[in-house]
Amino acid sequence: MLAVTHSGKFHADDVLAWALILEFFAPNAILKRTRDENEIKKADIVFDVGGIFDPTQLRFDHHQSSYQGPLSSAGMVLNWLKEANHIPQNIFSALKDSIVDYIDDVDNGRTLPNPKTPCFAQFVDIIGSGCNSLDEFDVAFHKAAGFAQNYIHSTQKNIRLQEENKEKVLLEMEKSKKEGRNYLFFNQYVPWKKPYFAFNGENHPTEFVIFPNLQGRWQVVAIPPKELSFAQKKSFPKPWAGLRDQALSEVIGVEGAIFCHKNLFISVFETLDVAFLALRKWKLIQ
Numbered sequence: 001m002l003a004v005t006h007s008g009k010f011h012a013d014d015v016l017a018w019a020l021i022l023e024f025f026a027p028n029a030i031l032k033r034t035r036d037e038n039e040i041k042k043a044d045i046v047f048d049v050g051g052i053f054d055p056t057q058l059r060f061d062h063h064q065s066s067y068q069g070p071l072s073s074a075g076m077v078l079n080w081l082k083e084a085n086h087i088p089q090n091i092f093s094a095l096k097d098s099i100v101d102y103i104d105d106v107d108n109g110r111t112l113p114n115p116k117t118p119c120f121a122q123f124v125d126i127i128g129s130g131c132n133s134l135d136e137f138d139v140a141f142h143k144a145a146g147f148a149q150n151y152i153h154s155t156q157k158n159i160r161l162q163e164e165n166k167e168k169v170l171l172e173m174e175k176s177k178k179e180g181r182n183y184l185f186f187n188q189y190v191p192w193k194k195p196y197f198a199f200n201g202e203n204h205p206t207e208f209v210i211f212p213n214l215q216g217r218w219q220v221v222a223i224p225p226k227e228l229s230f231a232q233k234k235s236f237p238k239p240w241a242g243l244r245d246q247a248l249s250e251v252i253g254v255e256g257a258i259f260c261h262k263n264l265f266i267s268v269f270e271t272l273d274v275a276f277l278a279l280r281k282w283k284l285i286q
Contacts, residue, residue, distance in 0.1 A: 001026045004043035004050075005073075007033040007134050010141045012121040013072035013107040014048035016100065017060065018141075019148035020077050021045065024086045033138050048073035055080040062108075072107035074100050090163070094155055123147065161191050169195040176206050182234075183208040183220075183285050197227040207234040208285060210275060213268065217258055218275040222265045235264040237282055254278045 003021060005014050018031060025045075032039060040050045045058040052059040053067045053076060060076040062069070071079070078100050081087040087095075099120055105111035106121045113121050127144040131137045169192050172184045182205055184192065189211050196204070206223060213219040222232035239251050242262035249257040256274035260267045269275035279285040 001029040001044045002042065003029045003031045003045045003047070004040050005031065005033055005047050006035050006049035008035075008137050009131075010124070010128055010137065010144065011107055012103045012124040013074040015124050015141065015144045016074040016103055016120075016148050017047045017072075017077040018145050019152055020074065020081060020095075021047070022145070023149060023152050024081050031142075033134075033141060047077060055083070070104060070108065070110075072104045074107075075104040090159055091156055094159055095152065098155065099151065120148075120151070158191070162194050165190045165192070166195045166198075170199050173199055173201070173204055173206065177204065181286065182206055183210055183279075185209075186211040188212060189214070193227060196223070202226055207232075208279070210272075212272075218269045218272045220267045220269070220275055220279065224265075230263070230265075232265050234284070236260055236267055236284070238264065240264065240267065252278045253281060 003018070003026070005018065021029060029045070032043070034040070035049065040046055045060075046052070047060040048062075050059055050061045051064040052061055053064070053069075055076070058080075060073050060080070061067070062072055062076060075096075078087075078092065078096060082089070082092045102111065102119070103121060106113060113119050115122075124144045124147070127147065128137060128140045131140050168186070168190055169184075172186065173196065176182075176184055184196075184206050186192070186209070192209055192211075201223070202225060209221045209223060211219060220236075222235055225231055225233050240248060240260035241264055242260065243251060243257075244259050245257070248260055249255050254274060254277045256270035257278060258268040258270060267275075267278075269278060276285075
């Protein structure tokens with residue numbers, strides 16, 4: 001399959017559109033970057049060039065006056081993938097909410113990237129900066145598209161993990177509430193936060209999550225009151241803040257403490273027994 005987009009300088013929308021095509025429709029497609037009308041006409045799929053928006057013909061341009069909608073080429077391609085059943089609903093929604101709507105807004109001038117807050121659009125612009133020829137822009141475009149594909153891969157992996165672990169989180173929430181515990185316990189790491197708040201975690205009585213970290217130690221996390229909050233329902237004691245190893249063990253009064261974050265939302269212990277001893281000694285868990 002031959003795909004065509006415009007040559008020269010690129011933006012986040014055409015980069016993301018190409019990554020979406022490769023990921024969900026035609027992984028072996030060949031891309032030609034050109035503005036030659038004859039080459040555009042011969043292509044199987046065209047995006048961000050050509051002056052036509054017609055998903056039935058696989059044409060996805062938004063620059064022509066006949067199109068007055070809110071989408072960029074990225075939004076056009078994503079919507080078509082959904083309508084043609086090339087992408088699952090949960091992946092579609094996640095990509096739309098996390099990146100595609102934003103890129104549509106940036107490309108159509110409804111939103112300006114904050115120069116002090118790096119974002120996908122700025123990363124793409126940086127990759128293309130400094131190019132001085134069409135060949136250099138082509139190389140940079142594919143580099144940016146690889147970055148976009150990595151983002152898409154990671155989004156899909158994260159959603160799969162959330163789906164796989166959703167039931168584990170719900171069961172532990174129900175079990176802890178029944179047992180009168182103010183903590184969730186997992187014997188291996190589980191991406192707990194999104195499912196926890198999806199299941200009304202804001203109003204759940206738990207205040208901590210306990211699980212082994214990748215270094216084989218035991219980590220305790222203070223649960224925030226809301227998913228995106230940096231506060232905690234219940235913080236670790238102020239005397240623990242920022243301490244490590246022996247200094248932390250001496251303050252807690254239990255050997256085997258490893259670390260407490262200065263903002264009092266993470267503590268790490270050598271073993272599970274040490275973690276429980278420390279938490280109970282300071283009356284943090286019940």
